[in-house]
Amino acid sequence: MNDEAFLDIAGVSAGYGRTPVLKGLDLSIRKGEFVALLGSSGCGKTTLLRAIAGFVQPSGGAISVAGRNVTNLPPDKRGMALVFQSYALWPHMTVAQNIGYGLKLQRKPRGEIAGRVDEMEALLGLSGLGARKPGELSGGQRQRVALGRALAIDPQILLLDEPLSNLDARIRLQVRHEIRSLQQRLGITAVHVTHDREEAMVMADRIVIMNAGRIAQQGTPEEVYNRPASSFVAAFMGAENRLVLTGHAEASRFGILEGSDNAGCLVPLDGRPLASGSVEARFRAEAVELLPAKSRENPSEAVLELAGRVVTVSYPGGLWRHAIKVGTAEILVDAPRAFSPGEAVKVRIPHQVLFLFNSREASPPPKPVSRSGVESRFLEVSEA
Numbered sequence: 370m371n372d373e374a375f376l377d378i379a380g381v382s383a384g385y386g387r388t389p390v391l392k393g394l395d396l397s398i399r400k401g402e403f404v405a406l407l408g409s410s411g412c413g414k415t416t417l418l419r420a421i422a423g424f425v426q427p428s429g430g431a432i433s434v435a436g437r438n439v440t441n442l443p444p445d446k447r448g449m450a451l452v453f454q455s456y457a458l459w460p461h462m463t464v465a466q467n468i469g470y471g472l473k474l475q476r477k478p479r480g481e482i483a484g485r486v487d488e489m490e491a492l493l494g495l496s497g498l499g500a501r502k503p504g505e506l507s508g509g510q511r512q513r514v515a516l517g518r519a520l521a522i523d524p525q526i527l528l529l530d531e532p533l534s535n536l537d538a539r540i541r542l543q544v545r546h547e548i549r550s551l552q553q554r555l556g557i558t559a560v561h562v563t564h565d566r567e568e569a570m571v572m573a574d575r576i577v578i579m580n581a582g583r584i585a586q587q588g589t590p591e592e593v594y595n596r597p598a599s600s601f602v603a604a605f606m607g608a609e610n611r612l613v614l615t616g617h618a619e620a621s622r623f624g625i626l627e628g629s630d631n632a633g634c635l636v637p638l639d640g641r642p643l644a645s646g647s648v649e650a651r652f653r654a655e656a657v658e659l660l661p662a663k664s665r666e667n668p669s670e671a672v673l674e675l676a677g678r679v680v681t682v683s684y685p686g687g688l689w690r691h692a693i694k695v696g697t698a699e700i701l702v703d704a705p706r707a708f709s710p711g712e713a714v715k716v717r718i719p720h721q722v723l724f725l726f727n728s729r730e731a732s733p734p735p736k737p738v739s740r741s742g743v744e745s746r747f748l749e750v751s752e753a
């Protein structure tokens with residue numbers, strides 16, 4: 370076990386029937402840490418959460434909490450609480466009865482339950498609503514009741530399974546903030562399953578990106594966003610534009626060769642383990658510069674420049690979004706002003722926001738949820 374680990378998942382495999390889902394997964398979580406599990410649909414996030422909670426029995430490996438092996442303990446003996454997206458409140462019970470439900474199961478004295486329920490209602494801004502039924506509450510209030518019921522039993526670990534996905538956008542931002550500050554205030558260890566990249570970024574101390582039952586990368590939000598370890602992670606973290614380029618590695622730089630739609634350039638390797646040959650390049654729509662094709666100003670040698678033509682322009686808010694045809698494919702590029710459909714343009718990608726990988730995946734990774742809802746596009750600039 371990792372010395373610092375409070376919740377330690379060691380080589381856990383789990384699945385349903387003959388279908389393996391988790392494949393020998395290792396993850397160590399520190400006490401008080403907020404970890405977000407992010408990944409495309411079906412990658413095993415919920416299965417991992419349910420294995421931690423005790424609702425899915427691992428076929429291999431072990432789960433321990435504070436050094437105690439809990440792998441074979443029933444859910445109610447693990448000191449954990451699980452909050453679902455569907456709230457799962459008892460409709461016939463009042464808010465107070467719902468919050469006190471776990472304590473009642475633990476056969477706590479009535480007075481103690483009442484005191485704890487009052488405390489939870491105050492903590493979650495539900496004071497005065499104790500006598501209402503869930504049907505008389507808003508979605509945000511219901512989710513707070515579900516959270517109150519989870520926290521009332523004073524769990525060591527709070528497990529959150531997309532608790533915000535049923536809430537409308539504005540309430541989601543508010544409850545997101547409330548959960549995070551509550552978690553910090555109580556110093557509780559939390560594992561949060563989400564599809565939403567931005568939610569994971571703003572709430573978590575550490576993001577664990579899963580792909581097909583394994584961890585693709587884990588790190589602080591800043592690390593996984595700015596230093597994705599693979600093309601899959603880069604795409605998942607919003608660098609959805611993809612090029613295939615050819616280049617050669619030098620001592621500390623990587624020379625990208627000129628192609629039919631890109632100029633040659635020389636970018637610092639910055640410790641990246643890149644070999645000469647075909648590389649996959651990824652970049653975000655908002656991280657690049659869009660210029661008229663006739664612009665005479667030359668880029669520095671560490672900037673990748675593409676030549677293309679504007680196909681469509683839209684305004685999702687803030688910046689103008691352009692679909693740009695480069696060769697036979699399209700990329701998405703944001704700019705502070707609108708260019709015209711049909712206009713010839715240059716796209717400049719500074720090396721700091723250009724992610725390069727040797728590995729070529731046979732198929733593109735599943736499309737992550739993007740805030741704009743715009744489809745990810747794929748671009749082949751020059752094949753090796």
Ligand SMILES: Nc1ncnc2c1ncn2[C@@H]1O[C@H](COP(=O)(O)OP(=O)(O)OP(=O)(O)O)[C@@H](O)[C@H]1O
Pocket residue numbers: 385388390408409410411412413414415416417564
């Ligand atoms: N009860 C079940 N019986 C059989 N297969 C299941 C069951 N629950 C999940 N699966 C399958 O296991 C795989 C992982 O599911 P899981 O719910 O862990 O994914 P997820 O990453 O949480 O996905 P989502 O984001 O869509 O909720 C999926 O292929 C799913 O179809």
